Amino acid sequence: MLKINDLSVTVEKKEILHDINMTINTGETHVLFGPNGAGKSTLLMAIMGFPKYKITKGTIFFKDKDITYMSLDERARMGIGMSFQRPPVVRGVKTRDMVAACLKGEGGAEAISKLAERADLQDFLERDINYGFSGGEVKRSELMQLLAQKPELTLLDEPESGVDLVNIALIGEMMNDLLEKNCPIQERQCMGLIITHTGHILDYVNARTGYVMCDGTIGCVGDPHEMLATIREKGYNECIQCYLGRVPLHE
Amino acid sequence: MSKNNTSKTYQDKAKAAANKPAAFGDDIDLNKYTNEVGKYKYQPDPSALPRETKEIMLGAGIMLDDPGQRTGTYLQIDNMPIHHSTTQEGIEVMALSQAIGKYNWLPDYIWKAQAVDADKYTANVELYESDGYFIRALPGQKSVFPVQACLYMAQSKVIQNVHNVIIAEEGSELHIITGCAAGTRDEPGLHIGVSEFFIKKGAKVTFTMIHTWNPEIGVRPRTTTIVEEGGLFLSNYLLMKPVNNLQMYPTAKCVGEKSTVRFNSILVAGKGTNLDVGSRVFLNARESRTEIISRAITVGGNITARGYIEGNAPDIKGHLECRGLILGETGTMYAIPELKGSLPGIDLSHEAAVGKIAEEEVEYLMARGLTKDEATAAIVRGFLRVDIEGLPEQLSSELRKAVEASEKEVM
Numbered sequence A: 001m002l003k004i005n006d007l008s009v010t011v012e013k014k015e016i017l018h019d020i021n022m023t024i025n026t027g028e029t030h031v032l033f034g035p036n037g038a039g040k041s042t043l044l045m046a047i048m049g050f051p052k053y054k055i056t057k058g059t060i061f062f063k064d065k066d067i068t069y070m071s072l073d074e075r076a077r078m079g080i081g082m083s084f085q086r087p088p089v090v091r092g093v094k095t096r097d098m099v100a101a102c103l104k105g106e107g108g109a110e111a112i113s114k115l116a117e118r119a120d121l122q123d124f125l126e127r128d129i130n131y132g133f134s135g136g137e138v139k140r141s142e143l144m145q146l147l148a149q150k151p152e153l154t155l156l157d158e159p160e161s162g163v164d165l166v167n168i169a170l171i172g173e174m175m176n177d178l179l180e181k182n183c184p185i186q187e188r189q190c191m192g193l194i195i196t197h198t199g200h201i202l203d204y205v206n207a208r209t210g211y212v213m214c215d216g217t218i219g220c221v222g223d224p225h226e227m228l229a230t231i232r233e234k235g236y237n238e239c240i241q242c243y244l245g246r247v248p249l250h251e
Numbered sequence B: 001m002s003k004n005n006t007s008k009t010y011q012d013k014a015k016a017a018a019n020k021p022a023a024f025g026d027d028i029d030l031n032k033y034t035n036e037v038g039k040y041k042y043q044p045d046p047s048a049l050p051r052e053t054k055e056i057m058l059g060a061g062i063m064l065d066d067p068g069q070r071t072g073t074y075l076q077i078d079n080m081p082i083h084h085s086t087t088q089e090g091i092e093v094m095a096l097s098q099a100i101g102k103y104n105w106l107p108d109y110i111w112k113a114q115a116v117d118a119d120k121y122t123a124n125v126e127l128y129e130s131d132g133y134f135i136r137a138l139p140g141q142k143s144v145f146p147v148q149a150c151l152y153m154a155q156s157k158v159i160q161n162v163h164n165v166i167i168a169e170e171g172s173e174l175h176i177i178t179g180c181a182a183g184t185r186d187e188p189g190l191h192i193g194v195s196e197f198f199i200k201k202g203a204k205v206t207f208t209m210i211h212t213w214n215p216e217i218g219v220r221p222r223t224t225t226i227v228e229e230g231g232l233f234l235s236n237y238l239l240m241k242p243v244n245n246l247q248m249y250p251t252a253k254c255v256g257e258k259s260t261v262r263f264n265s266i267l268v269a270g271k272g273t274n275l276d277v278g279s280r281v282f283l284n285a286r287e288s289r290t291e292i293i294s295r296a297i298t299v300g301g302n303i304t305a306r307g308y309i310e311g312n313a314p315d316i317k318g319h320l321e322c323r324g325l326i327l328g329e330t331g332t333m334y335a336i337p338e339l340k341g342s343l344p345g346i347d348l349s350h351e352a353a354v355g356k357i358a359e360e361e362v363e364y365l366m367a368r369g370l371t372k373d374e375a376t377a378a379i380v381r382g383f384l385r386v387d388i389e390g391l392p393e394q395l396s397s398e399l400r401k402a403v404e405a406s407e408k409e410v411m
Helices: A040-048 A072-078 A095-103 A108-118 A135-149 A165-178 A224-246 B005-016 B051-059 B096-102 B120-127 B359-366 B372-384 B393-410
Strands: A002-011 A014-024 A029-033 A053-062 A080-083 A090-094 A153-157 A191-195 A209-214 A217-222 B072-077 B080-086 B091-095 B133-137 B147-153 B159-168 B173-182 B189-199 B204-212 B217-227 B232-239 B245-248 B251-254 B260-270 B274-283 B289-299 B302-311 B317-326 B332-341 B347-355
Touching (some): A002 A040, A014 A217, A029 A224, A040 A153, A080 A135, A090 A095, A165 A191, B051 B147, B072 B091, B080 B091, B080 B096, B091 B147, B096 B159, B120 B159, B120 B189, B120 B217, B147 B159, B147 B189, B159 B173, B159 B204, B173 B189, B173 B393, B189 B204, B189 B232, B251 B289, B260 B302, B289 B332, B289 B372, B317 B332, B317 B372, B332 B347
Parallel strands (some): A029 A191, A029 A209, A080 A153, B072 B147, B147 B173, B159 B189, B173 B204, B189 B217, B204 B232, B217 B245, B217 B251, B232 B260, B302 B332
Antiparallel strands (some): A002 A014, A002 A053, B072 B080, B091 B133
C-alpha cells in the first residue's frame, strides 16, 4: 500500500504541492489528470524521492514503512520504480547495462534478450541508453527497464506521449504485464500511478480511481473514465471551476 | 641511430635546435638527465625475460608468453633494441638502425614526416644515440594479428631517445600496439619518442599506444603521419597511470584524396600528473576526413586537452570532440579545440565539455536501484568506453580490458 498524508513539496524553495492525500491499495492502479503545471510530475518525483523535490510537510508510507526521508535509491530497492518522461542520455552506458542493473544479476543474458524481444528493442541493447531514441523507443526502453526491475509500485509519467498508434498497443501490453493486470484481482501485488494527458492509455490499462490535479492539489477523486469524458468535453476549466467553488484558492 | 653522411644536414639542423623549447608544454631541462645509457643483451626468446619485466610490459599491452596472438614483436630497453621478430611474410619488424643498413632508400623517410628541428627534444634524438622500431607492411600485405612494440625504460635519470619509422605500402594493412613502460616505480627519466608514419595509397594502419610510466618520468613523444590517397590512420592512445609531465601533439597530414584519420585518446590524471595532450590533423586533399575524440578525467592532476583541425581542400570534413570530467577536489582541465578553414564548402565542427558528472544521469541510475557510488562508477566507465570503429575485435577487447584494469585509478 502507498499512503500519502498531507504532503507538501517545494522545488527550489517554491512550494509546488500542497496538502496532498492519496492512498493506493495493493493491486490498484490510479490515474492522474490535470493541466500542464498542475504538479503531477512533481508528485511522482517526490514519491520516487528525487533530492530536488523537498518534502516540507506530511508523510509518505510505502508497505507500512515511513519513506518520507528515504533516499532515491533506497526507495528503488524497496520496490518503487518510475518511467521517465524525458530520461537523460548517458553516453557509454549501454541499454544492456541498464537492463542488467535493473535485473540485479538475475537471469543473465538470456533474461535481457527476452525483455528486449518483449519491448521490440533487440537492436538497441548495444546502444548508449536513450541516445538517438525516438519517442516510442524511449517509452519502450523505460518499460523494459521497469519489467526487469519488477517494482511493486510503478510510477508512469505520460507513458503514451509521443507514441504512435502501433506502438501504443505494445506499450499498453507491457504496462499490463508490469501492473499484473492479467492476474486475478485478489492476487495482484503491484500498484500503479499513471499520469495521462490524453487518456488513451485507459483503453489499455484498467484503472478504477482517477484524480484531477490543479494548482498543486488534488481537486477531485473519482472514476477515471467519467473524468476523462468530462475533460474531453469541457476541458480542465470545468474541473477548475468546480474545484474553485469548493476549496479556497491556495496562497 | 647510425649517423651517416646523408644526415649531415640533419645534424646541423639539430645542433641549431638543441636549446629550442617546444611550442607547448613545460620546458624540461635536458641537463638533468644523461644520454649515456647502458647496454643490454639481445634476447632471442622474449618469454625468457624476468617475470616482473614481462608483467610490466603486459600492463602496456605487450604479450610475450603467447606470441601466437602477435604478428611481430619489437622490444627496446632504454636505447638498445633487445628483440625483434616477425611471423608473417610481408610484414617487417626490425630496429631502425638495422633497416638503415638494409635499405638504401630509407633516408627518403627519416626526418621526412617529423621535422628534426621542431624542438630540442627532436634535436636530442638526432644528436645522441637513439634507436627505435622499423615496421613495414609490403604492398597488399595485411597483418593478421597486431605487431607489438615495447619501449621500456630501465635506468634511472636516462634519456630514452627513440626514433621509429612505420611504412604501410600501397594497399597494405598494419595493426600496431605500442606499449611504453617504466621498469621502476619512482626513478626519474625522460622518454623522447619520434615516430614517423607513412601510409601509402589505400593502406590502413591502426596504432594503439598504451603508456604506463611512473610519477617521476617526463615524456615527449613527437609523431607525424602522412596519409596518401584513400589511406586510413586510426590512432588510439591510452594513458591511465601516473606520469610526471607528458606533452604530445601527434599530427597527421592527409595529403591524398579521400584519406581518413581518426584519433581517440583516453586520459586519466591523478595528483602530480601533468598532461598536455592533443591531436592535430591537416586535411590537405579533397574529401579527406577526420574525427578526433578525447576523453579526459582528472582526479587531482592537470590536463590540457588540445585538438586542431585545419581544412585546406574542397569537400573535407572534420569533427573534434573533447570531453573532460573533473572528479577530484583539485585538478584542472583545460580544453582547447581549434578549427581553421581556408576555403568555402568545408565542414569542420567541434564540441567540448568540461565538468562534473551530470546529477540527472546519476539520479536516473539511482532510480533503477543503484547506489550513488555504483551509479557514478557506471557513468565513469561509460565515459571511458570509446567504441572504436575499424579496430579489429581482438584489439578492441584488449583495449577494453586495459581500460577496465585501470578503472581503479579513477574510482
